[in-house]
Amino acid sequence: MIKITLPDGSSREYEKGVKVIDVAKDISEGLARVVVGAVVNGKPRDLTYQLHENSEVELVKFESEVGEDIFRHTSSHILAQAVKRLFPGTKLAIGPAIENGYYYDFDSEHKFTEEDLEKIEKEMNKIVKEDLEVERFTLEKDEAIKLMEEKGENYKVELIKDLPEGETISFYKQGDFVDLCAGPHLPSTKKVKAVKLLSLAGAYWRGDENNKMLQRIYGTSFEKNKQLKEYLKRLEEAKKRDHRKLGKELDLFTMHEEGPGFPFFHPKGMVIRNILEDLWRKEHYKRGYGEVKTPIILNEELWHKSGHWDHYQENMYFTKIDGADYAIKPMNCPGALLIYKSNMYSYRDFPFRWGELGLVHRHEMSGALHGLMRVRNFTQDDAHLFMLEEQVKDEIKGVIDFTDYLYNIFGFKYRVELSTKPEDSMGTQAEWDLATDSLRAALEEKNIEFRINEGDGAFYGPKIDFHLEDAIGRTWQCGTCQLDFQMPQRFDLTYVGKDGEKHRPVMVHRTIFGSMERFIGILIEHYAGAFPTWLAPVQARILPISDKFNEYGEKIKKQFEEAGIRVELDTRSEKVGYKIREAQVEKIPYMMIVGENEVKNGTIAVRDRAEGDLGEKNTEDFIKIIKEKIKTKVNDSPNA
RNA sequence: GCCCAUGUAGCUCAGGAGGUAGAGUACUUGCAUGGUAAGCAAGAGGUCACCGGUUCAAAUCCGGUCAUGGGCUCCA
Numbered sequence: 001m002i003k004i005t006l007p008d009g010s011s012r013e014y015e016k017g018v019k020v021i022d023v024a025k026d027i028s029e030g031l032a033r034v035v036v037g038a039v040v041n042g043k044p045r046d047l048t049y050q051l052h053e054n055s056e057v058e059l060v061k062f063e064s065e066v067g068e069d070i071f072r073h074t075s076s077h078i079l080a081q082a083v084k085r086l087f088p089g090t091k092l093a094i095g096p097a098i099e100n101g102y103y104y105d106f107d108s109e110h111k112f113t114e115e116d117l118e119k120i121e122k123e124m125n126k127i128v129k130e131d132l133e134v135e136r137f138t139l140e141k142d143e144a145i146k147l148m149e150e151k152g153e154n155y156k157v158e159l160i161k162d163l164p165e166g167e168t169i170s171f172y173k174q175g176d177f178v179d180l181c182a183g184p185h186l187p188s189t190k191k192v193k194a195v196k197l198l199s200l201a202g203a204y205w206r207g208d209e210n211n212k213m214l215q216r217i218y219g220t221s222f223e224k225n226k227q228l229k230e231y232l233k234r235l236e237e238a239k240k241r242d243h244r245k246l247g248k249e250l251d252l253f254t255m256h257e258e259g260p261g262f263p264f265f266h267p268k269g270m271v272i273r274n275i276l277e278d279l280w281r282k283e284h285y286k287r288g289y290g291e292v293k294t295p296i297i298l299n300e301e302l303w304h305k306s307g308h309w310d311h312y313q314e315n316m317y318f319t320k321i322d323g324a325d326y327a328i329k330p331m332n333c334p335g336a337l338l339i340y341k342s343n344m345y346s347y348r349d350f351p352f353r354w355g356e357l358g359l360v361h362r363h364e365m366s367g368a369l370h371g372l373m374r375v376r377n378f379t380q381d382d383a384h385l386f387m388l389e390e391q392v393k394d395e396i397k398g399v400i401d402f403t404d405y406l407y408n409i410f411g412f413k414y415r416v417e418l419s420t421k422p423e424d425s426m427g428t429q430a431e432w433d434l435a436t437d438s439l440r441a442a443l444e445e446k447n448i449e450f451r452i453n454e455g456d457g458a459f460y461g462p463k464i465d466f467h468l469e470d471a472i473g474r475t476w477q478c479g480t481c482q483l484d485f486q487m488p489q490r491f492d493l494t495y496v497g498k499d500g501e502k503h504r505p506v507m508v509h510r511t512i513f514g515s516m517e518r519f520i521g522i523l524i525e526h527y528a529g530a531f532p533t534w535l536a537p538v539q540a541r542i543l544p545i546s547d548k549f550n551e552y553g554e555k556i557k558k559q560f561e562e563a564g565i566r567v568e569l570d571t572r573s574e575k576v577g578y579k580i581r582e583a584q585v586e587k588i589p590y591m592m593i594v595g596e597n598e599v600k601n602g603t604i605a606v607r608d609r610a611e612g613d614l615g616e617k618n619t620e621d622f623i624k625i626i627k628e629k630i631k632t633k634v635n636d637s638p639n640a
Numbered sequence: 641g642c643c644c645a646u647g648u649a650g651c652u653c654a655g656g657a658g659g660u661a662g663a664g665u666a667c668u669u670g671c672a673u674g675g676u677a678a679g680c681a682a683g684a685g686g687u688c689a690c691c692g693g694u695u696c697a698a699a700u701c702c703g704g705u706c707a708u709g710g711g712c713u714c715c716a
Contacts, residue, residue, distance in 0.1 A: 201711030202643025209713045213643050216711070257707050365641050368714060380716065477716055514716040546673040581677035595675055613676060
């Protein structure tokens, strides 16, 4: 319970659901007010309590834990203040708190360098030590504009002009530094203890690529140095999980200058990929899907018809065959549509579910490429479902269940978003509303939490997106389920209804893995390269103690091979410690050491990559244990 | 595509104020046949990303291109 006690003995209690973070004094208009930085329903907010004139305020008690947002936000003001001190001509744009830190965007003649970051960091620490009081004051809109114009802060002026009329505008002041800000903030700069600037980046003003590129400085801060150290250590750990590094180290895939954005899969990478594909096929057949395969290159005319020419051309590759124009497919749907049109259908035939592991090419911007997560050619685990309108909800629910089932096999947590009509789209608002509502209804009936991602739908329809997280918390869209009323119209898809008339089917596009490439990238990071046995490219390696036992090793190898286990035999003339180290670095689930004892007893000495030495085992028994693990797809790689 | 940074042996990285390069590891060979995370030794490996300019001389300085990394924008 938080209470403010006034000199006259009366007190004020805060309402339920409000977590008080800190107080800042309001210095405007001689009014005595206390502004409380609080968290209301998870969102930071200023709560203003108007008190009696001339009354003194004392906060008797407040929550000791400072909301991270507020903490980081004040840090970003300190950053801006430091930059202003060191580079006086700099103009301020925006500087919010973000997850694990904050940034501030600057417009400066001076190009910030890495060395500057160190200088700025020093200055920030100075500001912290100065223990500047953070004061809030408010102005009417015109006064606010005037103040910012005087200071030459044209970006701030632009921000204020966009604020609604009639609202008073709050500023925060610390020492000689004033910034437009909704707050709340810490009461003093001294509350920030461990300041660290992380990186420099470019960012467009207001996130629009037509605007000026500003200089963004990313940083983080903590109450204690120890927390900062822990955070930096976590970042280091995360780097070790980077799929680009592990992919190279584990010999799974490589990227080459000769094909930017076009990944090369190595034999071990293909093992994982093929296992995923096998799993994918098996689960699809179980759920009534058929599999199709459509060409990579199709006549350009088709892409005019589908709308891709108008809405997706920038991302497409083109080629010529016998003088005619062709396009390399960026999506698989037109192929599925042509298959649909090759037949006549009755309403009794629905739904159709056609899966396709479809190789698509998209010309992504060079700066967007990122390991396996963002590439220029990738295989979508696509499917196109054709259905009657009354089947839509059930089909969508089926896709949601299917997605959940597959993600659970890997132990993934995921986030769901509903993406709505983008600016560049086809079809009427009514069609979009209907499609969006159908998706929403399916999600609601499944009781799935989701957020709305305004304007992020495909050009032909809204979509449900499934996002998975990578090693450092970036999330990537993998699964997607898109409802499409457009393609069936454009391609004049029909079926014959009960009434003998032609009707229009509804189409759903969906992926679960998203793309094999991205999904494998996520998997590598998820398991930190230590794949569960069922996915591991090499499941077991036999390590003879010396050359003398290679022959016995061969025998064991055969036994494992016959059981369908991916096994290797290391016959090199190295010491066993060396072989173990290599197998460990390669994150092979099981090592079988064979020497004199094992030959004598007809056994193997098993070592688990995570648990260590498991002792001598009967070969047949151990094979059974591994086979069982593979069958049940146990995710058995904790911190290996 | 835009901003910033980076590009030296298969990998991880030193070095170089202009005079054509070095370590560790990996690789090859020899010795060693060793019981749970690196045995010893020798050898081979590089147009210092690419193209152009300045210079007697460029891996080094300058310009451009390409690629990579972090962001922005865009997306599975």
